[in-house]
Amino acid sequence: MLERFAQSGARWLIILGDVLNHGPRNALPEGYAPAEVAERLNSVAERIIAVRGNCDSEVDQMLLRFPMTAPWQQVLSERYRLFLTHGHLYSPENLPPLDAGDVLAYGHTHIPVAEKRGAIYLFNPGSVSIPKGGYSASYGLLDQGRLQVLALNDNQVIAEVAIYP
Structure with missing residues (x-):
């Protein structure tokens, strides 16, 4: 992913939760190495914006140099405004207060979404480590x-929506 x-030349790397842990409902992904992931992410810590996922804990924060x-x-x-959340507290089914044109960016389901729903935009980049719904590993841009949701292996567009001209 790095x-x-x-x-990409992107300024920020946004992480929508479940940074180091996979949760009890998911099998361990191949190559699972949370200490190595922490070390790699820490190398770009000043460029990361992250939120807590339902599998993250304060112990994880001890390994990471970004909040x-x-x-x-x-x-x-x-x-526009990007409202970043993991998806277990706020989601398309339980929206935070959003204005027309705002984007709800969430993870949790690990299923890619890029669409306009009513006056707002929904965006889920999928997952780089535990993709679900038959999708390959993916990330957002x-x-x-x-x-855009892009396939990690070949950068093919999986889903896309324009949020302004």
Whole structure:
């Protein structure tokens, strides 16, 4: 994932929770190495915005040099607001207060979504480590007004929505 982040030229790496742990309902992914993941993420800590997932804990925070225990965060621009959350507290079924044109970015289900629903946008980048719903490992990118879910292995677009012209 960090290679794709570097290639993209993106300013921020946004992590929507479940940073180091997989939870009891998921099998251990191949190559599961949370200490190594922490070390790699710490190498770009100043460029990470993260929220806490339902499998994250304060013990995880001890390994990470970027904050990741907030249940949600907001990224504001002149054109839109990104409301970042894991998805177990706020979700498409339990929306936070959002205005027209805002984006709810969430994880939790590990299923890619990029769509407009009513006056807001829903965005789920899927998962780089435990993809679900028959999808391959994926990540998200916001570039030039488009939210895209891209396949980690070949950068093919899985889902896409324009949030401004």
